[in-house]
Amino acid sequence: MTTTAERAPAPPGRLLRFWRRNGAGYLFVLPSMVFFVLFMFLPLGWSFVISFQQFGLAQSAWVGLDNYTSLLNxxxxxxxxxxxxxxxxxxxxxxxxxxxxxxxxxxxxxxxxxxxxxxxxxxxxxxxxxxxxxxxxxxxxxxxxxxxxxxxxxxxxxxxxxxxxxxxxxxxxxxxxxxxxxxxxxxxxxxxxxxxxxxxxxxxxxxxxxxxxxxxxxxxxxxxxxxxxxxxxxxxxxxxxxxxxxxxxxxxxxxxxxxxxxxxxxxxxxxxxxxxxxxxxxxxxxxxxxxxxxxxxxxxxxxxxxxxxxx
Amino acid sequence: MSPDPRGETHVAAPTSSGASVRSPREVDVAVPADVLPPVGGVGDESGRPLRRRQALAILAILVPVAIVALFPFYWMVTTALTPSSAAIRVPPSLVPLDASAENLAELFRQAPVLLWAFNSLLIAVAIMVCHVVFDSMAGYAFAKKRFPGRGLMFLLIVSSLMIPVQVTLVPRFILISRLGLDDNLLGVILPSIADVFGIFLMRQFIRTLPAELEEAARVDGANEWQVFWRVIMPLSRPAVATVAIFSFVGAWNAFLWPLIVLSKRELLTLPVGVALLQQEFSSNIGLQMAGAAVGAVPMILLFLFFQRHFLDGVRVGGVKG
The missing domain is CATH 1.10.3720.10 (MetI-like)
Known part of the structure; x- marks a missing residue:
């Protein structure tokens, strides 16, 4: 059944076949992946960025390593x-x-x-x-x-x-x-x-x-x-x-x-x-x-x- | 074979056929097992029967330790039942003298405890349902579906175990505030709608289900969702029960995030509310202990009542081994 899929000629058809074959898998992991990206990985990176800022809700200023040096001291x-x-x-x-x-x-x-x-x-x-x-x-x-x-x-x-x-x-x-x-x-x-x-x-x-x-x-x-x-x-x-x-x-x-x-x-x-x-x-x-x-x-x-x- | 290092692992739990010593590789997925208390008799190999004297010697250690383990609960309930005036007696009485429900009545007068319990329940049920649905969906896909990027995504999810939740607090709070969900129960629920443990456990369990069942359902015309919801989920009931019960207990007991998100008095959960009582009524120990008891007892009852599901949880792990 996969051989016919691989012989698919036109790109739109290939995309469609790709989706038919794999789409369900992606949809099933979608909620969890969105969750992990939104509430784990994004905050991790964001937290790293904020740690170099004097953070304010209106605007933030970059302070370089100031937060870290003041902590260590x-x-x-x-x-x-x-x-x-x-x-x-x-x-x-x-x-x-x-x-x-x-x-x-x-x-x-x-x-x-x-x-x-x-x-x-x-x-x-x-x-x-x-x-x-x-x-x-x-x-x-x-x-x-x-x-x-x-x-x-x-x-x-x-x-x-x-x-x-x-x-x-x-x-x-x-x-x-x-x-x-x-x-x-x-x-x-x-x-x-x-x-x-x-x-x-x-x-x-x-x-x-x-x-x-x-x-x-x-x-x-x-x-x-x-x-x-x-x-x-x-x-x-x-x-x-x-x-x-x-x-x-x-x-x-x-x-x-x-x-x-x-x-x-x-x-x-x-x-x-x-x-x-x-x-x-x-x-x-x-x-x-x-x-x-x-x-x-x-x-x-x-x-x-x-x-x-x-x- | 999945490319990730944790691909071929088992949920660590005692197996009924005397398993060999677990390899280090199996050990690192013992994560699920830490919430699956093994049940006496399931596949344990205890060696020769103990002589009476040995058994007594062991009990002479285990019983005092059990008393230490359970004492805080005893002391919580004892103090909660002791009128405040009697609680500050020297020497303290180890049994509740003049036991009364006075503190409990006072607690319900002073604080919206039922509302807190309702908030806790609502949050715990919502998180439990989300975990059951989303963890199972992901677990199913990782167990049965083949799609490009699957291994990478699974590795990503497992590696999130290394991120301490404290690192995510500030950005999470900013995110939740911008969504307008601070001081809102939804703000507590949203950042916990899926978790690694559940995905892992569901994946391990669903892998063991024979593919023929899905095929048969597809032949009968079921679509992908129907295969998952009508075939996979009912067959995964023991694993689902385990995920459900641990999600529920975890959400009920959560403290740091609800403390950050919630501030209106009537929106608090039991742990946050009771901790607040401790600050408001710092000299009224009976009231504090009554609050602690109201928060702790439901989970203790749940644990005692659902031991059978804990047992099922162990069997879930045992299927593969």
């Missing part, structure tokens, strides 16, 4: 970047570890228990971060009736200021550590699910062979589970790193970036610069720096995955 931006980095490194490390351990522990249980724990651990993932953060704000409030302060008092300590205390602590400040702590105590639901799926793919005879050589539970975990899960670990680490770099709700609800700038993060800063102060150019520059970091991480991930074909 701005202590507020630098603190936000450092806060974001610390928050990301620590929460991601804990999340990945917790997810792997939990999935490994759930795996050998009878099906009914497995279903229960996976559901229980998944529950926070179906709830808006706003609501979870509101509860954490309440738990970590500075008053003696705050739950966290009550726990401290059981050990004869406190009361602590937690999210409202900007005083220096372990290289950062108490408020930031409190936000980080609240994140760490949130179960990495997606990671547990991904690891669970990956674990069911590990052949059982590997473990049996190890057992016949007298390997204990920890040795099996260390020498079989962890290495075989390496690809999924990379993947989980990357999605969590990206999620952590984009932390917003938690900061918005728990601290509003404060006290002062103690818990500012990049995305919170983008929102504030752009939509509180209307400085679109500066906000775009901030966003673009974030994009560069995230894109770099993604590229490194693909590299790592490609060079990791061992099995």
């Amino acid at each position: 701005d202590p507020v931006f630098r603190q936000a970047a450092l806060n974001t980095a610390l928050y990301s490194v620590l929460t991601v490390a804990v999340w990945v570890l917790v997810a792997m351990v939990l999935a490994t522990l759930i795996h050998p249980l009878p099906p009914r228990f497995r279903t229960f724990f996976r559901a229980a651990y998944y529950l926070p993932a179906v709830t808006s971060a706003v609501f979870i953060a509101l509860v954490w704000r309440w738990i970590l409030n500075a008053n003696p009736w705050g739950l966290a302060n009550w726990v401290l008092s059981l050990f004869g300590a406190g009361p602590a200021g937690f999210i409202s205390d900007p005083s220096p602590f372990l290289g950062a400040n108490v408020a930031l550590w409190s936000v980080i702590l609240s994140s760490m105590l949130t179960i990495p639901a997606v990671g547990v699910v991904l690891y669970s799926a990956a674990l069911s793919g590990i052949p059982r005879d590997l473990y049996e062979a190890a057992e016949s050589e007298g390997a204990g539970a920890f040795a099996k975990f260390r020498h079989i589970t962890v290495p075989l899960l390496k690809p999924i670990t990379l993947y989980v680490a990357v999605i969590y790193t990206i999620a952590a770099f984009e932390v917003f709700e938690r900061v918005y609800v728990m601290t509003g970036g404060g006290p002062g700038y103690a818990t500012n993060t990049i995305v919170y800063l983008i929102w504030r610069t752009g939509f509180r102060f209307g400085e679109y150019g500066l906000a775009s520059a901030e966003a673009f720096l974030l994009f560069l970091v995230i894109a770099t991480i993604s590229v490194l991930q693909f590299r790592a995955l490609r060079s990791d074909v061992e099995y």
Whole structure:
């Protein structure tokens, strides 16, 4: 049937045949393509352009690299970047570890228990971060009736200021550590699910062979589970790193970036610069720096995955 | 074979026939699987049955962790049920004393909560329907149609995963404002009418459907749209259910974009409205927790109620493997 189509002589006829053969395909992807161009790729490029402008609704002035240089010299931006980095490194490390351990522990249980724990651990993932953060704000409030302060008092300590205390602590400040702590105590639901799926793919005879050589539970975990899960670990680490770099709700609800700038993060800063102060150019520059970091991480991930074909 | 690097991949999910260790290539499409909680018993190989002592040792770790995971919800509901005067007691009570619906009543008096819930529902349903229709259309085309540029377009869509949504906020907002849609529910809906996850999942599923079904429908005189809508869509029900439920939950929980677009009090969604309450009534913790509970409980119920569809979602991934 295609041979007749290829022999089509006149151009209009050929166009018509091309359309008959392929038109449906184009029409089916059209809405999605329009969407991705209009709301993803166009804004990406536009954002890049705006980041070199002093943007005004009536007219914009080109300012070259001014937005970027003022950002890099701005202590507020630098603190936000450092806060974001610390928050990301620590929460991601804990999340990945917790997810792997939990999935490994759930795996050998009878099906009914497995279903229960996976559901229980998944529950926070179906709830808006706003609501979870509101509860954490309440738990970590500075008053003696705050739950966290009550726990401290059981050990004869406190009361602590937690999210409202900007005083220096372990290289950062108490408020930031409190936000980080609240994140760490949130179960990495997606990671547990991904690891669970990956674990069911590990052949059982590997473990049996190890057992016949007298390997204990920890040795099996260390020498079989962890290495075989390496690809999924990379993947989980990357999605969590990206999620952590984009932390917003938690900061918005728990601290509003404060006290002062103690818990500012990049995305919170983008929102504030752009939509509180209307400085679109500066906000775009901030966003673009974030994009560069995230894109770099993604590229490194693909590299790592490609060079990791061992099995 | 599609030219893109992700062409021959599977939706990562446990398969019923003991699958081999997943290759790195499969891993990078585990995106869909992260929203498909595996269901106990589906294709899991747990090895030898546990001895009682081992099982108890494992439970001794998992149960406390589950308590930590669920505690914020418990504390949310407990505080919501505790009258404000009793909530600031030292030491705090871990069970709701003098439980009452006082905070809930106050919440409905102070804020247009039902309106917020309605706005959230409207936005979530609209986005869900758009995702189901547009993602499926694109997924179908990428799975079954051959047309020049197909591979490139698919690569483009997948690569948009690398664009953090924050980078697009300012231009999106300018765009939406120029369309006159700021402070309008449509302005929230429009920038989320399709998504990568849905397109990916639908493509993976539709690929597995035998071509004969479409051929048969065409022989019977069905046009392209009828083939898609009357043949492909009904057969893809499990994948559609997965896309629908995750789109709905995601849209209901969305915060940053609605926060930017919406400002009139009666147009807010539940997450934005409840976050606003926290600023307006910063000392009334009972009210805040009541608001959080009203926003969170519907999704929790949905999750518990639709576990069967989550299960179907896993089977969707399992078909190919």
